[in-house]
Amino acid sequence: MITKDEIHEILTKACIVRSHVLDMTCAAKSGHPGGSLSIAEIISTLYFYWLKLDPKNPKWEERDYFVLAKGHAAPAQYAAMAERGFFPLDYLKTLRQLGSKLQGHPDRRSLPGIEMTTGSLGQGLSVMVGMGLGLRLNKKKNRIYGVLGDGECQEGQVWEAAMAASHFKLDNLVIFVDKNQLQIDGSTKDIMNIDPLADKWASFGWQVFEVDGHNIMEIVSTLEKTEKIKGKPCVIIANTVKGKGVSFMENQLCFHGAPCTDEQLVKAKQEIKETRGKIG
Amino acid sequence: MTELAGTRDYYGKTLVELGKENPDIVVLDADLSSSTRTGWFAKEFPDRFFNAGIAEQNCIGMAAGLSLMGKIVFASSFAMFISGRPWEQIRNSIAYPRLNVKIGATHAGITVGEDGATHQALEDISIMRAIPYMNVLVPADAIETAQMVRLAAKVNGPFYIRMSRSNTPLIFKGTDYQFELGKNKVLTEGKDVTIFVCGIMVSKALEAVEELKKEKIFASVVNVSCISPIDMDTIVKMAKKTGAAVTVEEHSILGGMGSAVAEILVKHHPVPVEMLGIEGVFGESGKPDDLLTKHNLNVNGIINKVKKVLARK
Numbered sequence: 223m224i225t226k227d228e229i230h231e232i233l234t235k236a237c238i239v240r241s242h243v244l245d246m247t248c249a250a251k252s253g254h255p256g257g258s259l260s261i262a263e264i265i266s267t268l269y270f271y272w273l274k275l276d277p278k279n280p281k282w283e284e285r286d287y288f289v290l291a292k293g294h295a296a297p298a299q300y301a302a303m304a305e306r307g308f309f310p311l312d313y314l315k316t317l318r319q320l321g322s323k324l325q326g327h328p329d330r331r332s333l334p335g336i337e338m339t340t341g342s343l344g345q346g347l348s349v350m351v352g353m354g355l356g357l358r359l360n361k362k363k364n365r366i367y368g369v370l371g372d373g374e375c376q377e378g379q380v381w382e383a384a385m386a387a388s389h390f391k392l393d394n395l396v397i398f399v400d401k402n403q404l405q406i407d408g409s410t411k412d413i414m415n416i417d418p419l420a421d422k423w424a425s426f427g428w429q430v431f432e433v434d435g436h437n438i439m440e441i442v443s444t445l446e447k448t449e450k451i452k453g454k455p456c457v458i459i460a461n462t463v464k465g466k467g468v469s470f471m472e473n474q475l476c477f478h479g480a481p482c483t484d485e486q487l488v489k490a491k492q493e494i495k496e497t498r499g500k501i502g
Numbered sequence: 503m504t505e506l507a508g509t510r511d512y513y514g515k516t517l518v519e520l521g522k523e524n525p526d527i528v529v530l531d532a533d534l535s536s537s538t539r540t541g542w543f544a545k546e547f548p549d550r551f552f553n554a555g556i557a558e559q560n561c562i563g564m565a566a567g568l569s570l571m572g573k574i575v576f577a578s579s580f581a582m583f584i585s586g587r588p589w590e591q592i593r594n595s596i597a598y599p600r601l602n603v604k605i606g607a608t609h610a611g612i613t614v615g616e617d618g619a620t621h622q623a624l625e626d627i628s629i630m631r632a633i634p635y636m637n638v639l640v641p642a643d644a645i646e647t648a649q650m651v652r653l654a655a656k657v658n659g660p661f662y663i664r665m666s667r668s669n670t671p672l673i674f675k676g677t678d679y680q681f682e683l684g685k686n687k688v689l690t691e692g693k694d695v696t697i698f699v700c701g702i703m704v705s706k707a708l709e710a711v712e713e714l715k716k717e718k719i720f721a722s723v724v725n726v727s728c729i730s731p732i733d734m735d736t737i738v739k740m741a742k743k744t745g746a747a748v749t750v751e752e753h754s755i756l757g758g759m760g761s762a763v764a765e766i767l768v769k770h771h772p773v774p775v776e777m778l779g780i781e782g783v784f785g786e787s788g789k790p791d792d793l794l795t796k797h798n799l800n801v802n803g804i805i806n807k808v809k810k811v812l813a814r815k
Binding site: 329330331337338339341342344345347348349350351352353354355356357359360378379382383385386389390 | 528549550552554555557559560562563564565566567568569570571572573590591594595598599600
C-alpha cells in the first residue's frame with residue numbers, strides 16, 4: 223500500500239516535472255508541452271515510486287524497462303530522469319539543441335537510461351513486444367512498462383503489436399494509453415475516432431484498466447493489480463487532460479507542439495508553485 | 503552443366519547451423535517461412551522462432567525489441583514486403599538506434615516471375631542503401647550467401663541481405679573466395695572495360711566476358727556484392743585501369759548498385775558509364791527468363807552495353 227507521504231512526494235515531483243517541462247520547451251523554443259504535462263503524474267509515479275531502476279547503473283540487470291512510445295513527450299521523461307539522478311539537472315536546458323544528449327525525441331544512443339529510440343508513432347509497442355519475448359527467452363522476470371498516446375492508436379502497427387502481445391501471452395508487459403483526447407490537428411473524436419478504446423484493447427486480448435491519469439492512488443493501485451494478471455498483457459487507459467496543471471494550457475490544441483511565451487511561462491510556473499504549495 | 507543452388511536455401515541452411523552454434527540466434531518471419539526457408543530454423547528451434555503473421559511493420563519492431571535483449575535477430579520475408587512496407591520501421595527502430603537486426607530478404611527482383619509487379623522488389627537496394635549504418639549485401643551465389651549470413655551474425659549492427667527465388671549457378675564452388683564486408687572482389691581482369699555487377703547477373707557477366715574475348719575485347723568483372731559500405735578503392739582502381747564501366751543489376755537503375763558505383767566514379771574518377779538494369783518501370787507477370795530477356799538482362803544485353811560504353815571511351 224502506498225502511504226500518504228509517498229503520494230505527496232509523487233504529486234510534488236509531478237509539479238517539479240511540469241515546471242521543468244515548461245522551462246525546457248521555452249528554452250528550446252520548441253517541443254511538445256501539452257502531451258508532456260498530461261503524463262506528469264504517470265511518469266512521476268513510474269520514476270519516483272514504481273519502476274525498479276538504478277540511476278547510477280542504467281543497465282542494471284534487474285531493472286524494469288520503460289519505453290515512451292509517444293516520444294514527443296520526452297521533456298516529461300527527461301525531467302523525471304534528471305530529478306531521479308540519471309544525469310545532471312543542467313542538461314535539461316539543452317533540450318533540442320545541437321549536440322545535446324536530450325534529442326527532440328528519446329534516443330537510446332545519446333542518453334543512458336533511454337531503453338529505446340522512439341518518436342515515430344506506432345513503433346514503440348512492437349519493440350516492447352520483442353523485448354517481452356526476449357526477456358522470456360532469457361528466463362528473466364523483469365517487466366516492461368510503456369506509454370502510448372491516444373492519437374498514436376490510430377497507427378495500424380499498434381494493433382499489429384497488440385495482436386502479437388496477446389498471441390504470445392506477454393504478461394510481462396504493461397502499457398498506459400495517455401488518453402488526453404487531442405492530437406495535432408484537433409480532437410481525436412473529430413480527426414479519427416479511436417473509441418470505444420477499452421473495447422478495442424479487450425477484443426485484442428488485453429486486460430484493460432481505466433484510471434484518472436492524474437490520480438496517483440488510482441494509478442498505483444492499478445499497477446499493483448497488473449502484477450497479478452497472468453497470460454496476457456495489460457493496458458491502463460489513463461484519462462488525462464492535455465496541458466494539465468496550467469489553467470490556460472489545459473485542453474488547448476495550440477500547446478501540442480509549441481511552448482508558451484515568456485510571459486505565459488511566468489504565469490504558468492506561478493500556478494504550478496501554488497499547486498505545489500497546496501500539496502503541503 | 504553448371505551446378506545450381508538457391509541463395510534462399512543456403513540462407514535457411516546457414517541459419518540452422520548458426521542456431522546450433524549460438525543460442526542467441528533468433529529468427530522471425532511474416533508468414534512466408536516456407537518460402538524464405540526460415541521454416542527450417544523454426545523446425546529445429548521452435549522456441550527461438552517467432553512468426554509475426556502478415557504484419558511486417560510489427561515483425562521489424564519485434565526484431566528490434568529482441569535485439570535489445572541481446573539476441574542476434576534475423577527477420578525475413580519477400581524483399582518487397584520486408585524492405586518496402588516497414589521501411590520507416592527499419593530506419594527508425596533498427597538503423598537509427600543501430601540495433602543488431604539482420605533482414606533476410608528473399609524473392610528479390612524481377613525473377614520472382616509469375617506473381618508480377620506487386621511482388622517484384624526492384625527498388626529495395628536503393629531504399630536500403632539510403633539508410634545510414636545499414637549494411638546492404640547482394641550475394642552472387644549460394645556460397646556467398648552462406649558467408650554473408652555468417653558474417654552478419656558476427657558483426658554487430660543492421661544488415662540487409664538480398665536473395666532470389668530461383669536457383670543460380672554456384673560461382674564460387676571449389677574456390678577460396680571469402681566475402682569481406684566493405685570489399686568488392688575483382689573476379690576477372692581485362693584492360694578494356696570494367697563490368698560492375700551484383701546478384702544473379704554475376705554469372706551472366708562472366709559468360710559475357712568469355713564471349714567478348716572472341717572479339718578481342720577484354721573486360722574486368724567486379725562483384726559488387728557489398729553495396730553498403732561500398733568499396734571505393736576497388737571501384738576507382740578498376741575505373742582507372744580500364745577507363746570505362748558498365749553496371750549490371752537485376753534491380754532498377756534508379757538508385758541501385760549502378761548508382762552507387764556511378765556516385766563514386768563521378769566524384770573520384772569520371773569515366774563513361776553505361777547502366778544495365780530495369781529502366782524505371784514496373785515489372786509484370788511472366789517466366790523469370792522471359793522477363794530477364796525482355797529487360798535485356800542477359801549475356802547479349804551486357805555485351806551491347808560494353809560495346810556502347812567502349813564507343814564513348
